[in-house]
């Protein structure tokens with residue numbers, strides 16, 4: 119009989135920066151689900167990858183002085199890049215797609231053409247707003263306080279010839295899908311989508327750009343590149359072989375069973391993606407699950423805020439399994455959660471070192487001490503000592519499955535740790551060290567040991583999707599042999615009576631919280647001064663820029679303005695022959711005498727302004743930034759060989 123199929127995906131990552139723990143979160147959750155379904159016997163396809171086109175990457179590559187492809191290659195394939203991280207985190211993806219892969223590029227061109235040929239893509243003129251960091255187009259009505267509704271940043275006016283996708287045509291079907299089916303979970307996300315996007319009216323979507331080139335060209339209209347989200351979303355089908363010969367798994371695995379994604383990209387996956395599939399005449403994925411964010415001090419992690427947590431650092435220090443466990447056990451999958459080093463260490467100590475690790479090492483040590491490492495072949499009819507423990511362990515698989523099937527990882531692990539807690543209590547209650555003193559208790563003692571080993575084994579079978587390596591080590595220590603399958607956890611008592619154990623190293627060593635917190639602080643402290651980088655402002659035209667008359671000026675005289683702590687009064691030679699007076703609020707940063715004779719830059723054609731009763735005719739240019747939370751400033755000074763009056767352009 120052929121196995122049932124299960125196709126699961128993560129979002130494909132933007133390789134614009136190194137990944138942080140928030141990115142690892144979604145991939146670890148997806149990996150756990152994929153491993154769980156494999157354990158259940160499903161034929162699983164787990165896809166992840168990278169989303170490599172778009173203006174943001176083009177800009178970053180330019181800043182780095184390399185080509186966009188070189189730039190993404192380094193972050194995806196380079197040392198400590200995306201692929202390295204997934205390897206370190208023990209991610210068991212079956213396939214990895216890069217949207218720069220040739221087969222994907224040509225498939226996107228065919229997909230675009232198919233939607234054009236069926237009338238769902240048409241050419242028009244785009245007039246609206248564009249959020250550069252999110253690479254998203256918005257209509258005026260979608261903006262929140264005039265800013266991007268996703269990231270809250272400034273948007274810019276955009277007008278250009280472009281192709282449009284008839285999203286509006288699918289509005290009723292999408293509404294029905296969201297409101298009347300379980301397509302999108304958690305349910306709260308449905309309300310958000312309907313209220314924010316569907317109710318105000320779905321407008322056609324701009325799906326091509328002409329203002330940059332780092333994208334997949336529209337093959338029948340060079341100069342246009344395909345909008346990154348059309349390119350990116352299609353990865354879920356091109357990676358199976360849709361519209362390409364590279365793979366042949368489309369018939370087998372599509373539709374996807376579930377797309378796991380972060381909450382900010384739910385709009386793309388629950389509105390645009392189903393509409394694209396409707397247009398292509400393809401079945402829809404069975405489910406989209408929008409998980410929450412890992413927050414730092416209540417805010418989203420982002421490189422510009424300087425609050426990203428490095429998964430390499432944590433995995434190398436505490437072990438990959440401990441980190442994976444923490445991510446799944448600590449946060450409810452559908453909601454936001456606050457990441458902290460303290461929560462991580464405390465979770466490792468409580469659940470892994472004290473509870474599970476201790477149970478394994480105590481049990482194995484006792485079997486070695488009291489039975490030379492091997493339990494007897496029979497216990498002469500001694501029944502289980504604790505019905506509560508054995509029935510909880512026997513029923514664990516069902517309780518766990520119910521939670522896992524609902525993607526409630528936290529609760530599924532909660533079920534396992536209830537049983538582990540019960541087993542530890544069982545040791546305290548039965549006091550095996552007392553039983554061991556009396557030879558007549560030998561069978562009862564063996565039964566206690568057996569019940570503990572079997573409980574540990576069942577728990578470890580079910581923990582495998584989360585901590586594959588550590589469970590392997592537990593199996594070796596407790597002598598589980600090949601009793602590690604899903605079926606072997608169906609009921610209590612499958613372990614042979616005369617099981618032999620092997621002492622090994624502590625699987626989850628306890629961590630000294632205070633010392634580690636201090637260490638982590640040192641390790642993650644920025645190595646140099648932290649400069650706050652302001653986001654780039656919306657574009658201006660070259661004509662706007664040309665209106666600013668910026669000139670080189672020699673500083674003839676400079677003095678403090680009376681009664682002002684801030685202002686300096688400059689007398690400047692701007693090359694015109696008439697000295698110019700400019701006031702500048704930089705007294706905090708410079709002594710007047712130090713500036714006399716220097717060559718500065720000023721914008722001259724600002725309207726005159728009065729400050730402290732004095733007129734200022736223009737503005738001197740400075741470089742300002744926030745360093746470690748404090749404002750710093752440098753007056754722009756040029757080489758003295760540049761003559762007064764030279765124009766900046």
Ligand code: MSP
Pocket residue numbers: 128129130131132133139140141143144169350351352353379380381382383410411412413418419
């Ligand atoms: N490239 C798009 C996805 C295209 S899918 C067709 C993208 N990439 S991303 O790299 O910006 O984000 C990838 C995933 O990481 C998203 O699901 C996002 O929600 C998730 N996370 C990024 N930061 C996160 C946290 N701090 N916490 C949890 N998940 C977060 O979006």
